[in-house]
Amino acid sequence: xxxxxxxxxxxxxxxxxxxxxxxxxxxxxxxxxxxxxxxxxxxxxxxxxxxxxxxxxxxxxxxxxxxxxxxxxxxxxxxxxxxxxxxxxxxxxxxxxxxxxxxxxxxxxxxxxxxxxxxxxxxxxxxxxxxxxxxxxxxxxxxxxxxxxxxxxxxxxxxxxxxxxxxxxxxxxxxxxxxxxxxxxxxxxxxxxxxxxxxxxxxxxxxxxxxxxxxxxxxxxxxxxxxxxxxxxxxxxxxxxxxxxxxxxxxxxxxxxxxxxxxxxxxxxxxxxxxxxxxxxxxxxxxxxxxxx
Amino acid sequence: xxxxxxxxxxxxxxxxxxxxxxxxxxxxxxxxxxxxxxxxxxxxxxxxxxxxxxxxxxxxxxxxxxxxxxxxxxxxxxxxxxxxxxxxxxxxxxxxxxxxxxxxxxxxxxxxxxxxxxxxxxxxxxxxxxxxxxxxxxxxxxxxxxxxxxxxxxxxxxxxxxxxxxxxxxxxxxxxxxxxxxxxxxxxxxxxxxxxxxxxxxxxxxxxxxxxxxxxxxxxxxxxxxxxxxxxxxxxxxxxxxxxxxxxxxxxxxxxxxxxxxxxxxxxxxxxxxxxxxxxxxxx
Numbered sequence: 001x002x003x004x005x006x007x008x009x010x011x012x013x014x015x016x017x018x019x020x021x022x023x024x025x026x027x028x029x030x031x032x033x034x035x036x037x038x039x040x041x042x043x044x045x046x047x048x049x050x051x052x053x054x055x056x057x058x059x060x061x062x063x064x065x066x067x068x069x070x071x072x073x074x075x076x077x078x079x080x081x082x083x084x085x086x087x088x089x090x091x092x093x094x095x096x097x098x099x100x101x102x103x104x105x106x107x108x109x110x111x112x113x114x115x116x117x118x119x120x121x122x123x124x125x126x127x128x129x130x131x132x133x134x135x136x137x138x139x140x141x142x143x144x145x146x147x148x149x150x151x152x153x154x155x156x157x158x159x160x161x162x163x164x165x166x167x168x169x170x171x172x173x174x175x176x177x178x179x180x181x182x183x184x185x186x187x188x189x190x191x192x193x194x195x196x197x198x199x200x201x202x203x204x205x206x207x208x209x210x211x212x213x214x215x216x217x218x219x220x221x222x223x224x225x226x227x228x229x230x231x232x233x234x235x236x237x238x239x240x241x242x243x244x245x246x247x248x249x250x251x252x253x254x255x256x257x258x259x260x261x262x263x264x265x266x267x268x269x270x271x272x273x274x275x276x277x278x279x280x281x282x283x284x285x286x287x288x289x290x291x292x293x
Numbered sequence: 294x295x296x297x298x299x300x301x302x303x304x305x306x307x308x309x310x311x312x313x314x315x316x317x318x319x320x321x322x323x324x325x326x327x328x329x330x331x332x333x334x335x336x337x338x339x340x341x342x343x344x345x346x347x348x349x350x351x352x353x354x355x356x357x358x359x360x361x362x363x364x365x366x367x368x369x370x371x372x373x374x375x376x377x378x379x380x381x382x383x384x385x386x387x388x389x390x391x392x393x394x395x396x397x398x399x400x401x402x403x404x405x406x407x408x409x410x411x412x413x414x415x416x417x418x419x420x421x422x423x424x425x426x427x428x429x430x431x432x433x434x435x436x437x438x439x440x441x442x443x444x445x446x447x448x449x450x451x452x453x454x455x456x457x458x459x460x461x462x463x464x465x466x467x468x469x470x471x472x473x474x475x476x477x478x479x480x481x482x483x484x485x486x487x488x489x490x491x492x493x494x495x496x497x498x499x500x501x502x503x504x505x506x507x508x509x510x511x512x513x514x515x516x517x518x519x520x521x522x523x524x525x526x527x528x529x530x531x532x533x534x535x536x537x538x539x540x541x542x543x544x545x546x547x548x549x550x551x552x553x554x555x556x557x558x559x560x561x562x563x564x565x566x567x568x569x570x571x572x573x574x575x576x577x
Contacts, residue, residue, distance in 0.1 A: 005467045007480040013401035020394040027447040031427035092312045115557035117509035124319040138337040227420045231511035256426040
């Protein structure tokens with residue numbers, strides 16, 4: 001879609017887009033190019049000179065068991081976070097949508113955690129599950145279950161998934177509620193008159209009509225789990241124990257800044273760039289489709 | 294609701310209330326922990342109702358930092374200022390550059406317009422975390438470490454707001470421009486007197502979303518700021534929990550966590566209508 005009427009001249013629009021282009025070049029395109037460039041080099045251990053190694057960094061990464069483990073961790077983590085927070089968001093939205101009065105009150109009560117930083121969410125859950133003082137670990141111990149996420153990888157994973165999903169429910173709730181409220185009530189009523197039960201209506205009318213929004217949320221939540229959860233992981237586990245919660249973005253950070261392994265960190269950035277690029281293309285396809293119908 | 298059944302109605306409320314409790318519970322515990330003494334916390338279980346130390350703990354957190362013997366003494370009032378400057382800088386900066394470039398894309402035809410458009414739109418979904426090491430080097434080379442400019446500008450480089458304004462400008466009837474041009478209105482006059490005023494709701498919606506985005510930044514300030522005076526509250530809380538957890542002064546830490554949550558939560562609740570609009574539209 002284009003405007004038929006527009007202003008003349010080229011220097012004014014050039015001036016108008018200049019600030020954004022400049023910032024994009026300095027802080028986006030140049031660093032991204034730099035990441036791609038660096039991924040082809042290997043600095044020697046003393047940092048005196050770098051050697052061109054072609055795709056060796058990538059080859060090394062893809063045969064590095066730690067990196068592959070981190071890939072697996074990321075897939076488990078992002079799937080668990082996306083699915084659990086979307087399921088809970090849909091469940092609450094479906095309930096709120098049933099109410100004639102009061103849906104707005106529940107919306108207010110449910111959406112504010114969106115404003116809580118992932119790092120702060122991490123601190124809250126860390127406090128509850130702290131091995132010595134946490135309320136949750138205290139009662140788990142009383143029930144005979146030993147909680148120590150600083151030593152047990154599966155418990156650490158559970159905790160970061162819990163903390164990451166908790167803060168994400170409000171987002172999914174809001175989108176699902178908007179999606180549910182956009183479904184014409186007449187369709188639902190027609191099905192009810194024909195004798196379809198609530199679950200039947202939900203399964204064969206509501207779910208299919210929600211599928212575009214579900215797909216959109218899936219992509220957005222995966223991107224969230226890939227990147228925005230850095231704060232949760234950093235505050236709760238710092239990637240441990242024994243790298244059991246080191247997701248890809250955390251590994252870029254720990255290899256690049258903590259271990260100063262710049263070649264490998266750059267190659268990892270490039271792999272992440274490609275992954276996000278693919279997700280962006282998928283998202284764009286979705287937007288296109290949405291605009292055209 | 295299509296059919297009305299008593300039990301179903303109450304079960305609906307019950308389900309929602311359980312959800313609300315699950316959402317509130319960790320925050321309630323944090324609030325309780327921020328109002329009791331250290332002893333009440335280190336000998337579990339934590340009580341379920343607030344204690345009497347509210348003013349003491351918050352005054353400590355804000356102006357004095359943890360008491361003697363619990364790591365660094367870092368008052369958070371300065372950090373809250375830094376967070377506010379960063380959040381507002383990102384918000385205002387993004388809105389201004391996005392309004393300008395969206396105006397140019399929609400209302401002008403100029404050479405390389407499509408190329409510029411794509412260059413900006415490629416930045417749409419790529420978060421700073423992906424290119425974190427080279428971006429850090431750029432900022433270091435520009436001597437912007439430990440500065441507000443360095444905190445703010447790299448996070449402005451994203452196209453979400455431009456995209457939103459462009460979509461909105463597209464829906465404005467062409468007759469507006471025609472009428473303005475016929476009356477001899479210059480482009481910038483049209484921008485300031487017509488476009489910006491009718492974009493008010495969209496600007497407010499973006500303000501909420503971007504303020505939260507800015508306030509909650511974590512990794513970037515963590516790398517950027519080595520000077521304690523430049524730290525933001527969200528990133529600083531991690532350093533208040535020393536490894537070997539026992540030595541944290543939990544009431545102060547939890548009061549700090551509350552203080553880090555309150556400003557963005559207030560923005561969301563007080564501007565709820567705009568927040569919902571902004572969230573549903575800007576992420577499309």
